[in-house]
Amino acid sequence: MPTDRYAVIGNPIAHSKSPLIHGLFAEQTGQAMSYERILAPLDGFRDAVMRFRAEGGRGMNVTVPFKLEAFALAHTLSERAARAGAVNTLIFHADGVIEGDNTDGAGLVRDLLRQGAKIAGARVLLLGAGGAVRGVLAPLLAERPARLVIANRTAGKAAQLALDFTDLGTITGCGFDALAGLSFDLVINGTSASLSGELPPLPDGLLAPGAVAYDMAYGSEPTPFQRWAEAHGAKLALDGLGMLAEQAAESFLRWRGVRPSTAPVQVALRKA
Numbered sequence: 178m179p180t181d182r183y184a185v186i187g188n189p190i191a192h193s194k195s196p197l198i199h200g201l202f203a204e205q206t207g208q209a210m211s212y213e214r215i216l217a218p219l220d221g222f223r224d225a226v227m228r229f230r231a232e233g234g235r236g237m238n239v240t241v242p243f244k245l246e247a248f249a250l251a252h253t254l255s256e257r258a259a260r261a262g263a264v265n266t267l268i269f270h271a272d273g274v275i276e277g278d279n280t281d282g283a284g285l286v287r288d289l290l291r292q293g294a295k296i297a298g299a300r301v302l303l304l305g306a307g308g309a310v311r312g313v314l315a316p317l318l319a320e321r322p323a324r325l326v327i328a329n330r331t332a333g334k335a336a337q338l339a340l341d342f343t344d345l346g347t348i349t350g351c352g353f354d355a356l357a358g359l360s361f362d363l364v365i366n367g368t369s370a371s372l373s374g375e376l377p378p379l380p381d382g383l384l385a386p387g388a389v390a391y392d393m394a395y396g397s398e399p400t401p402f403q404r405w406a407e408a409h410g411a412k413l414a415l416d417g418l419g420m421l422a423e424q425a426a427e428s429f430l431r432w433r434g435v436r437p438s439t440a441p442v443q444v445a446l447r448k449a
């Protein structure tokens with residue numbers, strides 16, 4: 178049976194869990210495909226993509242720092258990728274068209290719902306106003322939260338980001354100091370603070386009774402934000418490993434037309 182080739186491309190890439198995840202998906206769904214890692218030089222993203230496609234590649238996942246370059250490289254964009262302003266999934270169509278999609282937001286929403294968080298009608302707070310947050314706003318707003326607030330260290334960036342999405346729902350942006358006295362049912366950390374072991378300055382009382390906290394980052398230990406949430410009464414303090422598996426499943430669905438089950442992959446990721 179011919180094997181279709183896929184890959185994840187980034188810099189660095191050695192740590193990527195995507196080959197493990199897609200390998201398990203392929204096995205589970207009986208798809209004849211391979212999935213490899215590609216390290217692209219920082220100035221060599223386009224060349225590496227084109228080479229992989231010329232060698233018969235069918236699609237790629239794109240990770241740090243190339244999601245904006247992938248957005249620029251794609252010939253066509255899905256609606257959600259256009260909104261995200263970034264691409265994490267490339268689909269090489271048979272007619273030569275390179276489609277860019279973004280499955281990060283759908284992955285976050287699926288993981289939240291799978292783990293029992295309620296988004297519809299909830300007061301939702303997103304921390305951060307960078308690419309990671311922009312990428313998940315449209316799918317979150319599609320779930321119809323009562324309100325969505327973006328809070329960021331640089332308040333002006335949060336306000337501008339909210340303005341870009343006002344057509345999709347009730348969304349506002351502010352600085353962290355404006356959070357005093359507010360409380361939320363769902364708080365999602367999309368800052369890169371966790372990566373450096375830091376925590377945005379958050380007021381007491383931010384978590385409503387029964388609130389769910391979600392860090393889009395993950396590590397071998399709970400992140401500072403998860404620890405903060407546990408200490409402040411969160412019903413659940415989740416990390417982003419579930420989102421990783423769900424965004425991968427969403428990419429797999431786009432490439433293969435089959436949605437794999439993420440449950441066994443979640444277990445394998447926790448063990449790895």
Ligand code: ATR
Nearest residue numbers: 305306307308309310330331334368369370375377
């Ligand atoms: P990404 O693609 O991961 O979103 P980014 O676009 O560089 O990366 O955005 C990083 C986000 O994390 C920003 O919202 C940044 O806040 P600023 O816009 O004020 O720079 C936020 N961030 C990074 N380190 C932080 C820290 N120590 N405390 C709070 N916010 C932090």
